[in-house]
Amino acid sequence: EPEVTQTPSHQVTQMGQEVILRCVPISNHLYFYWYRQILGQKVEFLVSFYNNEISEKSEIFDDQFSVERPDGSNFTLKIRSTKLEDSAMYFCASSEGGLAADTQYFGPGTRLTVL
Amino acid sequence: AQSVTQLGSHVSVSEGALVLLRCNYSSSVPPYLFWYVQYPNQGLQLLLKYTSAATLVKGINGFEAEFKKSETSFHLTKPSAHMSDAAEYFCAVSEYGNKLVFGAGTILRVKS
Numbered sequence: 001e002p003e004v005t006q007t008p009s010h011q012v013t014q015m016g017q018e019v020i021l022r023c024v025p026i027s028n029h030l031y032f033y034w035y036r037q038i039l040g041q042k043v044e045f046l047v048s049f050y051n052n053e054i055s056e057k058s059e060i061f062d063d064q065f066s067v068e069r070p071d072g073s074n075f076t077l078k079i080r081s082t083k084l085e086d087s088a089m090y091f092c093a094s095s096e097g098g099l100a101a102d103t104q105y106f107g108p109g110t111r112l113t114v115l
Numbered sequence: 116a117q118s119v120t121q122l123g124s125h126v127s128v129s130e131g132a133l134v135l136l137r138c139n140y141s142s143s144v145p146p147y148l149f150w151y152v153q154y155p156n157q158g159l160q161l162l163l164k165y166t167s168a169a170t171l172v173k174g175i176n177g178f179e180a181e182f183k184k185s186e187t188s189f190h191l192t193k194p195s196a197h198m199s200d201a202a203e204y205f206c207a208v209s210e211y212g213n214k215l216v217f218g219a220g221t222i223l224r225v226k227s
Contacts, residue, residue, distance in 0.1 A: 004158065031213060043159075043205065043217040056214055091158065100147045100209040101166040106159035 023092030138206035
């Protein structure tokens with residue numbers, strides 16, 4: 001069964017450094033998402049992406065964050081200058097359609113630790 | 116604004132007992148509702164979803180959920196718990212577009 005994959009599974013970085021989290025969505029899906037979960041808190045929406053553009057973003061997704069689909073298979077989240085509060089589990093998801101009823105399929109997550 | 120409340124951050128049941136995980140939502144329009152499960156070190160897996168076709172929704176692994184508009188609830192149930200059901204369960208709502216809003220999650224423990 002097709003699945004969303006994410007690399008790395010765990011990333012440790014120093015405050016102020018740039019990180020890139022990578023995701024490979026399901027191949028025929030057209031809509032891509034990033035969510036994050038800070039330890040002990042809810043899973044929060046960050047951004048959705050379609051047709052090489054951001055469809056929607058949350059207040060969390062400020063200028064420090066960017067997303068890109070650099071090729072036909074990868075979808076990346078870049079954090080330009082990491083802060084301690086960026087430490088969280090980051091989940092990538094993809095869906096075939098972009099409607100509210102469409103199922104989003106999640107990857108296993110990347111645990112980001114900022115020291 | 117849409118929101119989800121999951122009552123009980125931890126639920127413990129005996130193997131073979133009924134599982135009931137509670138979810139209440141707030142939405143200004145008829146919502147789409149989802150239950151996801153997360154096993155240790157894995158991603159979120161869809162259990163079932165409500166998209167207005169039927170109020171009682173059956174999902175994978177014997178789980179089902181009933182949409183009750185009058186109670187703004189979408190509780191998840193399973194008649195008989197199995198050890199393999201131990202996991203964290205998330206209720207989520209989606210209104211417009213495709214942004215999911217999640218509840219805080221409920222960790223289910225199954226005792227032998």
